[in-house]
Amino acid sequence: MRTSRGFRYRTGVAVVAAALAGTLGAGAVPSQATPASPAAAVPGGAAVTSADADGDADADVASRPYLGWTSWSMQSSKYPGLNPDGDYSYLTESNVLKQADALARKLKPYGYEYVNIDAGWWRDFAWKPKFDEYARQTAEPSRFPRGMKAVADDIHAKGLKAGIYLPVGLEKEAYVEGTAPIWNAPDCTTADIVYPDLRTTNGWDSAYKLNFDNPCAQRYIDSQAQMFADWGYDFLKLDGVGPGSFKSGDNYDNIVDVAAWQRAIAATGRPIHLELSWSLDINHAADWKRYSNGWRIDTDVECYCNTLVTWENSVDDRFDDAPAWSRWAGPGGWNDLDSLNVGNGAMDGLTNAERQTYTTLWAISKSPLYTGDDLTRLDEYGLSLLTNREVIAVDQNGGPPARPVTPAGDQQVWGTHNPDGSWTIALFNLAEAPAAVTAHWASFGFTGKASVRDLWNRKNLGTHQNKITATLPAHGSRLFTVRPGGTELVTTSYEAEASTNALSGNASVNGCDACSGGQKVGNLYLGGKVQINGVTVRKAGIYTINVAYVSGDARSVTVYSNDGNGTSLKFPSTGDWGTVETVSVQLALKAGVNTVTFDSADWYAPDIDRIDVPRTP
Numbered sequence: 001m002r003t004s005r006g007f008r009y010r011t012g013v014a015v016v017a018a019a020l021a022g023t024l025g026a027g028a029v030p031s032q033a034t035p036a037s038p039a040a041a042v043p044g045g046a047a048v049t050s051a052d053a054d055g056d057a058d059a060d061v062a063s064r065p066y067l068g069w070t071s072w073s074m075q076s077s078k079y080p081g082l083n084p085d086g087d088y089s090y091l092t093e094s095n096v097l098k099q100a101d102a103l104a105r106k107l108k109p110y111g112y113e114y115v116n117i118d119a120g121w122w123r124d125f126a127w128k129p130k131f132d133e134y135a136r137q138t139a140e141p142s143r144f145p146r147g148m149k150a151v152a153d154d155i156h157a158k159g160l161k162a163g164i165y166l167p168v169g170l171e172k173e174a175y176v177e178g179t180a181p182i183w184n185a186p187d188c189t190t191a192d193i194v195y196p197d198l199r200t201t202n203g204w205d206s207a208y209k210l211n212f213d214n215p216c217a218q219r220y221i222d223s224q225a226q227m228f229a230d231w232g233y234d235f236l237k238l239d240g241v242g243p244g245s246f247k248s249g250d251n252y253d254n255i256v257d258v259a260a261w262q263r264a265i266a267a268t269g270r271p272i273h274l275e276l277s278w279s280l281d282i283n284h285a286a287d288w289k290r291y292s293n294g295w296r297i298d299t300d301v302e303c304y305c306n307t308l309v310t311w312e313n314s315v316d317d318r319f320d321d322a323p324a325w326s327r328w329a330g331p332g333g334w335n336d337l338d339s340l341n342v343g344n345g346a347m348d349g350l351t352n353a354e355r356q357t358y359t360t361l362w363a364i365s366k367s368p369l370y371t372g373d374d375l376t377r378l379d380e381y382g383l384s385l386l387t388n389r390e391v392i393a394v395d396q397n398g399g400p401p402a403r404p405v406t407p408a409g410d411q412q413v414w415g416t417h418n419p420d421g422s423w424t425i426a427l428f429n430l431a432e433a434p435a436a437v438t439a440h441w442a443s444f445g446f447t448g449k450a451s452v453r454d455l456w457n458r459k460n461l462g463t464h465q466n467k468i469t470a471t472l473p474a475h476g477s478r479l480f481t482v483r484p485g486g487t488e489l490v491t492t493s494y495e496a497e498a499s500t501n502a503l504s505g506n507a508s509v510n511g512c513d514a515c516s517g518g519q520k521v522g523n524l525y526l527g528g529k530v531q532i533n534g535v536t537v538r539k540a541g542i543y544t545i546n547v548a549y550v551s552g553d554a555r556s557v558t559v560y561s562n563d564g565n566g567t568s569l570k571f572p573s574t575g576d577w578g579t580v581e582t583v584s585v586q587l588a589l590k591a592g593v594n595t596v597t598f599d600s601a602d603w604y605a606p607d608i609d610r611i612d613v614p615r616t617p
């Protein structure tokens with residue numbers, strides 16, 4: 001010892017819903033290294049990897065998570081009146097400019113600036129696409145009669161930025177039997193830019209996969225990027241990207257496409273934010289960070305029902321999915337939790353408590369804050385959520401995203417250390433009934449007094465000793481800035497791999513470069529357990545014990561002290577099998593010598609690095 005769930009996707013105009021099963025099989029390996037990112041081909045056959053690419057994504061474009069509005073939530077909803085002329089009919093020049101005007105009047109003073117046009121701008125109301133002579137998407141006159149440049153010009157005239165959308169790959173309808181020429185590439189046609197077998201790609205298999213062994217493929221991407229730059233767009237959402245979008249395998253590996261887009265955008269000389277969508281594979285997080293400015297970590301937040309979203313559809317899923325990505329976000333590239341639909345009351349499909357919780361999670365995760373609401377009809381409460389400067393500042397302060405500091409149960413505490421030395425701390429009650437939630441200062445490494453600021457209510461709560469507790473409604477939350485005024489917590493650390501401990505079942509000591517002692521206890525599955533011996537305290541009481549662990553996915557472990565009854569606790573994913581994170585657990589210790597046990601019971605548990613035990617309760 002030493003001191004110190006479900007997914008949704010679009011095909012044409014149809015929306016398909018299916019359940020995604022993700023449980024481990026009986027033979028799953030409980031501890032494993034994160035797969036290396038495979039090299040992606042580039043023109044001429046060279047390889048692109050995270051280590052040898054042309055350059056990082058432009059950090060200046062996304063120095064902070066962006067704020068704005070997107071068209072997709074309303075154009076995809078069945079809410080009465082939104083799409084009176086059929087699915088996705090909301091997307092028109094007139095409607096986009098109405099939202100841009102409302103954004104400029106109501107939200108621009110708070111930092112919102114992007115107006116992003118989503119899927120369908122090149123398709124008519126029967127979803128038939130329109131392309132120019134060079135196989136590039138072009139404005140559908142029935143939706144955007146003046147063309148996309150005129151729309152961007154109008155958005156810019158309001159002091160805003162304009163965003164546009166494309167699916168990855170060459171859309172099948174643009175192929176034209178391989179005869180369409182490529183702009184500014186006189187020796188290239190669509191036959192040259194795809195594979196001869198016309199293999200498909202993207203989340204809907206709606207496009208042919210580009211073959212970057214032929215330089216013509218890069219020239220095609222260059223032509224699209226230059227077109228958007230000439231039109232004056234500041235943002236591109238590239239959708240259906242894999243590995244991700246619930247697709248895997250060589251056909252759906254679009255890392256090379258994303259790298260090509262990065263090069264093409266740089267060549268235009270215009271700063272264009274490149275955002276990737278959706279449910280990107282975390283095993284390629286380094287690639288997404290290198291080549292883009294943001295990446296969707298999850299499925300669509302929309303419910304594709306008679307509201308914009310529902311709590312159960314996928315808002316609540318983010319509590320399980322966001323922690324794994326937390327270390328990847330920072331200036332230049334951010335984890336994207338999808339649109340923030342909290343401004344329209346009944347149309348959103350959420351209670352007021354859920355609307356606040358939704359916004360809280362997005363802000364502490366440093367997600368881009370872009371609403372899909374009807375900005376012309378924001379209700380008073382929704383406007384207050386979207387324009388709370390103190391909450392927006394949490395999202396924009398440049399610090400790391402928050403992570404859970406407690407196990408992933410119905411009551412959770414999340415937090416992050418801010419650049420100014422304060423802590424952002426959020427309390428969440430995800431249960432269906434009111435419940436009390438407590439944040440213990442010991443979870444954050446300090447003790448004693450701390451001043452607390454309530455960000456949603458914009459008031460100081462005075463000084464709190466060692467903790468703060470709040471009773472929250474179902475799906476409710478609180479958000480605080482906490483400034484320590486006490487002392488650094490003094491703890492004693494106990495390594496899980498110490499020779500004095502007892503391992504049983506499959507449990508074994510494994511190497512771990514990121515772990516404090518260079519080792520951890522892993523293979524905790526099907527009854528494997530580690531009992532940490534010699535945990536000594538002077539006074540009996542309830543202790544906030546911080547557990548350093550490694551887990552490439554969220555896993556449960558039964559934790560208990562001495563001969564007490566164990567409690568099964570789910571530890572959030574650390575993102576891979578080489579990253580250490582910490583959660584705190586409350587355990588009763590007696591004066592003198594104790595044991596602390598981590599038992600996998602009948603399934604798979606996280607690997608354990610060490611525990612840090614405070615000197616006092």
